[in-house]
Amino acid sequence: MMDTSNVPTGPRENPELEEISPPMTVVGPVAWLRANLFSSPFNTLLTILAVLFLAWVVPPFIRWAFIDATWTFPQEVIEGVRGPNRGDCTASGACWIFIQARIGQFLFGFYPADERWRVVLVFILTFGAVTGMLIERIPFKKQNAIFLFLILPILSFWLLLGGLGLEVVSTRLWGGFMLTLVIACVGIVLALPLGILLALGRRSDLPVVHLLSVMLIEFVRGVPLITVLFMANVMLPLFLPPGTTIDPLLRILVGFTVFTAAYLAEVVRGGLQAIGRGQYEGAASLGLGYWSMMRLIILPQALRISIPAIVNTINGAFMDTTLVAVVGLYDFLNIVRTGSRDANWIGTEIDGFVFCAAIYWICCYGMSRYSISLERKLDTGHKKR
Amino acid sequence: MADIAKPGRHDRQAATAWWRDERIRGLIAQAITLLIVVGAIVFLIHNMIVNREAQGRPFSYSFMDNIAGFPLSMSLIPVDLNSTITRIMVAGMLNTMVAGVASIILATIVGFLIGVMRLSPNYLISRLAAVYIEVFRNIPLLVQLCFWYFGVLKLVPNQKNSLNLLDAFFLNVRGFYLPRPLPQTGFGWIIAALAVGIVGALLLRRWSRQRQMATGERFPVLWTGIALVVGLPVLAWLAVAMIYGTPLNWEYPVLKGFNFQGGIVLLPELTALVIGLSIYTAAYIGEIVRGGIQAVSHGQTEAALALGLRRSWTLRLVIIPQALRVIVPPLTSQYLNILKNSTLAVFVGYPDFVSVFTGTVLNQTGREVEVVIITMIFYLAISLTISLFMNWYNKHIALVER
Structure with a gap:
């Protein structure tokens, strides 16, 4: 048993005793290491394995991507004596000048160089409007929404496609990251309202509407996106009245929109199911009809709950845009892949794909972080009440 | 008035x-x-x-009996240039199944591993798992697939300089070569012994459960079961080896001229597809597994330990059954995703159903509507089958409300 009579109850009572910090085995980095990395023999073994794995993977990657990589063109290329090629890069490092040499094509596809400012303008406007919507502190949400969903689509359509004083740029020339963004944005903007309608249809009391919505949603969700794109590509022209033609990009947009809408519908349905009966009954007792009830009471709440899941679905849709290469569109991935097949750039496949992966990763990781932060914000809102 | x-x-x-x-x-x-x-x-x-x-091609399925006239780089059933389109289509369906099943198995294993690593008390291990999940979940599957196929598997050495493991496994641009098992006389006895062992172990488990319910005595089912399942075939193996000679021979791949002969070859296309699909889906499965295990409240563990259950029993009897209830429904949709994503085979040239039928056959015959209808039915049927099976399994393990 410990004799407690001599133990001081605090540093103040015995000024001769210095204040002693807790032992190193309890706090501080050593303690942290012991608790988190070496708490048991098995844990120590795991730590050693993990360190070995990191030592095996990380240094070679850094050497390849940064130290041994080629970042600048050789002098002859800068002077314009000849074009760059794979031979200008070190054999053991990444060939980043391949990306530099082709960046215009990777971003804009075959869009004429003199007209690319139009794409940049559309991008800046969209980016600005979307940022304004996403960040809560920025005011003018209503005006912004009207601009984003009504004015901007028409404006972008005119700017990108041309006509009315601008040079017409056929969609066959569209490509690269721009095409990826166009497909993703158009698909998502059109799929949202369609998805909400389908979700409402699936929750409807009217058997015919319910059945039709369920059939469409389950059919689309049951088949792979590639087959939907195939179908849109080869069957849409057949289904139109004889003599009509339909732009290949438009076919893909139709397929992509319907596909995304089916997935969004299920997400929105989840939100709708989370709304209590009391809300419906309350709205009905106020004398609201079906559409006013949905528009004013139910949907604002349901959509708010499902925003994180909607962002996740949008994220998935963004990644799915890579599949449009199957019908011969030159989206970002496809144009990088085509670029590395160029005779001057044989052997740049890995460099191209790593660049692609990095760009996609930044976009998707950003979106998923945004969805997580939203989820947290909405979550605390619920708990406070 | x-x-x-x-x-x-x-x-x-x-x-x-x-x-x-x-x-x-x-x-x-x-x-x-x-x-x-x-x-x-x-x-x-x-x-x-x-x-x-107007184009002179009325709706009809008669083209299915025509000769396809193109070869497949891989097929489980024999096909040649004279095979009918129906036969080629079935070969494609089987190839889809091969890629799907292999990816499902691999993704499940890797995914559970990642999910458990994510929850490890070891900081490094759990960080590694987190990085794995965040990296592979946020890069489009097609980019990953292209990376593995065009980036990695196309750059391995040619046949002359194959990567060699034990003179039995070889990796080169033509694919991954494995030894082929050749069953000899009496091999059937070993299979039979294995079947008897499995049935015996199942009966033993039932008996021991009944006995435990009646008397409370436990019986070491696990060890006796393993002994039955492993021991019986081993005994049969030894017996067959003494009577007929070795029951199983291996055919090793051998470099003859420019190419390897014998053995089993996994096409680089298939290898890339399975690797890409499993690595991508494992990131999602890892998150599902982590969520499932975390969903079991810590009170359950404490209660089980307080009852005097061992750590391993707590895990097996208390945590895992409850976690599975949370894990199974999203896991089902991941399996369905694997099946649907296996259509990305088109991009790497693996002859799966879509690549063979919806791609090549459609282009050759120009029968868009007929081909697309069959494609849709095929995928809807599989989706429905997997959903039904998983719903049944889910009901089987769901909470029994009393």
């Missing part, structure tokens, strides 16, 4: 007008919807028939 006259008019005002009756409005809305949808479908199909007839 004139005020209360004309009661008929009064009634008419009180009753709701028929066009405001909710049921009637519902019926009208449905009728209009149905009319629009049916009208649109009839219009589209009419256009299709007119268009197809």
Whole structure:
């Protein structure tokens, strides 16, 4: 048993005793290491394995991507004596000048160089409007929404496609990251309202509407996106009245929109199911009809709950845009892949794909972080009440 | 008294007008919807028939008996240039199954590993798992697939300089070569012994459970079961080896001229597809597993330990059964995703169903509608089958409410 009579109850009572910090085995980095990395023999073994794995993977990657990589063109290329090629890069490092040499094509596809400012303008406007919507502190949400969903689509359509004083740029020339963004944005903007309608249809009391919505949603969700794109590509022209033609990009947009809408519908349905009966009954007792009830009471709440899941679905849709290469569109991935097949750039496949992966990763990781932060914000809102 | 006259008019005002009756409005809305949808479908199909007839290709499935006339780089059933389109289609379906099943197995293993690592008390291990999940979940599957196929597997050495493991496994640009097992006389006995062992172990488990329920005594089912399942085949192996000689031979791949002969070859296309699909899906499965295990409240562990259950039993009898209930439904949708994503085989040239049938056959015959209909039915049927099976399994392990 410990004799407690001599133990001081605090540093103040015995000024001769210095204040002693807790032992190193309890706090501080050593303690942290012991608790988190070496708490048991098995844990120590795991730590050693993990360190070995990191030592095996990380240094070679850094050497390849940064130290041994080629970042600048050789002098002859800068002077314009000849074009760059794979031979200008070190054999053991990444060939980043391949990306530099082709960046215009990777971003804009075959869009004429003199007209690319139009794409940049559309991008800046969209980016600005979307940022304004996403960040809560920025005011003018209503005006912004009207601009984003009504004015901007028409404006972008005119700017990108041309006509009315601008040079017409056929969609066959569209490509690269721009095409990826166009497909993703158009698909998502059109799929949202369609998805909400389908979700409402699936929750409807009217058997015919319910059945039709369920059939469409389950059919689309049951088949792979590639087959939907195939179908849109080869069957849409057949289904139109004889003599009509339909732009290949438009076919893909139709397929992509319907596909995304089916997935969004299920997400929105989840939100709708989370709304209590009391809300419906309350709205009905106020004398609201079906559409006013949905528009004013139910949907604002349901959509708010499902925003994180909607962002996740949008994220998935963004990644799915890579599949449009199957019908011969030159989206970002496809144009990088085509670029590395160029005779001057044989052997740049890995460099191209790593660049692609990095760009996609930044976009998707950003979106998923945004969805997580939203989820947290909405979550605390619920708990406070 | 004139005020209360004309009661008929009064009634008419009180009753709701028929066009405001909710049921009637519902019926009208449905009728209009149905009319629009049916009208649109009839219009589209009419256009299709007119268009197809104008092109001289009326709707018909007779092309399925035609000779396809193109080879497949891989097939489980024998096909050649004279095979019918139906046969080629079935070969493609089987190839889809091969890629799907292999990816499902691999993704499940890797995914559970990642999920458990994510929860490890070891900081490094859990960080590694987190990085794995965040990296592979946020890069499009097709980019990963292209990376593995065009980036990695196309850059391995050629046949002469194959990567060699134990002179039995070889990796080169033509694929991954494995030894092929060749069963000899008496091999059937070993299979039979294995079957007997499995049935015996299952019966033993039932018996021991009944005994435990009745008397409370436990029986070491696990060890006896393993002994039965492993021991019986080993005994049979030894017996067959003594009577007939070795029951199983291996055919090793050997470099002859420019190529390897013998053994089993996994096409680089298949290898890349399975690697890409499993690595991508494992990131999602890892998150599902982590969420499932975390969903079991810590009180359950504490209660089980307080009852005196061992750590391993706590895990097996308390945590895992409850975690599985949370894990299984999203896991099902991941399996369905693997199946649907296996269609990305088109991009790497693996002869799966879509690549062979919806791609090549459609291009050759120009029978868009017929081909697309079969494709849709195939995927819908598989999706439905997996969903039904998983729903059954889910019901099987779901909470029994008393």
